[in-house]
């Protein structure tokens with residue numbers, strides 16, 4: 283009996299249709315977009331079968347069957363990942379979680395929401411805000427594309443993370459289908475429990491390699507009553523970063539602090555930016571909390587920078603999710619990508635200088651710019667945007683990523699802040715984790731002895747063959 287037939291006995295939505303297999307073989311990884319545009323083969327990423335189970339029991343049954351038969355299983359949600367994480371590089375089953383999209387429970391009193399892992403981000407926010415006057419507060423630029431399970435699997439961060447935290451802070455508990463077909467729950471029993479190691483966080487950021495998330499209990503917040511916004515122009519990035527550091531040190535957590543270098547300031551705000559590095563600030567929530575936060579930010583930034591019109595914040599709000607430029611760049615023969623890294627305050631300013639500089643030195647690079655996108659009491663995330671045009675895009679791409687990862691590690695930074703590892707950073711993870719990578723390998727071997735879960739990712743060894751890229 284074929285794999286598809288055997289799968290159909292345990293799950294719904296099993297398909298071998300060419301269009302379904304082709305769809306399941308792509309995400310938003312920019313290099314793969316270039317391959318497609320150039321009609322190059324690129325990495326093999328076609329599954330043999332797609333399955334779209336309708337409940338957690340079916341998900342678990344698919345994993346049990348695939349473990350027994352040694353078939354790779356790559357989970358996917360919205361396929362909005364930008365690191366090739368959901369590409370089924372060793373074939374097998376592409377597991378579509380999109381049908382697990384119910385909002386199961388809203389406990390307004392405890393501010394906890396239970397939701398299926400396949401729920402789309404925008405759909406969840408619309409339901410929560412319209413019917414319950416609640417928000418999760420997770421606003422990734424990909425809110426319209428991504429799912430709750432994908433947020434969790436990639437350890438994502440939204441644009442308002444300084445107030446609401448990243449997904450790691452938002453998840454209270456998980457239901458997870460394990461490779462052997464069992465279903466487990468982590469957390470779910472109250473806040474900040476001391477019941478051994480935090481098993482929920484084991485799966486946050488595991489990118490479908492340790493288990494498949496089927497349901498999540500998320501922390502929620504009342505829909506904000508009020509909003510405050512302001513903008514300033516700093517003469518350089520390091521001055522702006524220092525102001526952000528001092529804001530966080532005072533205990534203020536404005537939802538958004540975004541500081542652009544001169545080139546990005548011009549790109550986003552045109553002549554309104556002048557020659558400055560623009561910082562936009564925004565907060566939302568309870569009126570008194572927001573007013574106090576605004577006063578602290580204004581006091582610190584006002585003493586170090588020139589005020590700008592808050593229309594700049596409105597402009598950002600209107601355009602922040604527009605990604606139409608990417609398709610145009612690919613059509614123009616460019617490779618455009620972004621890389622988010624994080625570092626403690628003691629290293630951030632140096633890295634904001636050294637990372638784009640390292641990229642500009644590589645032949646074929648046309649531009650490398652930076653903005654600081656997420657800020658915390660202990661450090662910040664730097665978001666590097668880079669573009670290149672060369673006869674050998676693959677070789678240039680590997681060189682720029684190698685340079686970025688090396689520069690970040692040498693500065694003591696983290697090689698990803700919210701996009702995750704996927705294929706792109708896989709071969710850098712062993713160095714980034716050091717001896718702790720062996721712990722991750724042991725966990726993988728214990729939880730998934732047949733190695734079926736998203737093989738070829740996170741730089742983990744795979745029984746299905748050598749790494750497929752680069």
Ligand SMILES: Cc1cc2nc3c(=O)[nH]c(=O)nc-3n(C[C@H](O)[C@H](O)[C@H](O)COP(=O)(O)OP(=O)(O)OC[C@H]3O[C@@H](n4cnc5c(N)ncnc54)[C@H](O)[C@@H]3O)c2cc1C
Pocket residue numbers: 309310356357358359360361362363364367368379399400421422423424427428429430431432433434435436437438439440441489490491493494495496605700701702736
């Ligand atoms: C234009 C654009 C802007 C973006 N902006 C942001 C941003 O602001 N912040 C941010 O954090 N990210 C951002 N991203 C990246 C991406 O949207 C996130 O990583 C998102 O969380 C992925 O969710 P998804 O449902 O699309 O996951 P997919 O792309 O389908 O999968 C991503 C990874 O998660 C695994 N996975 C998916 N669902 C499950 C599950 N239920 N159980 C186990 N593993 C699973 C997959 O196997 C894969 O490894 C952006 C992407 C794009 C294209």
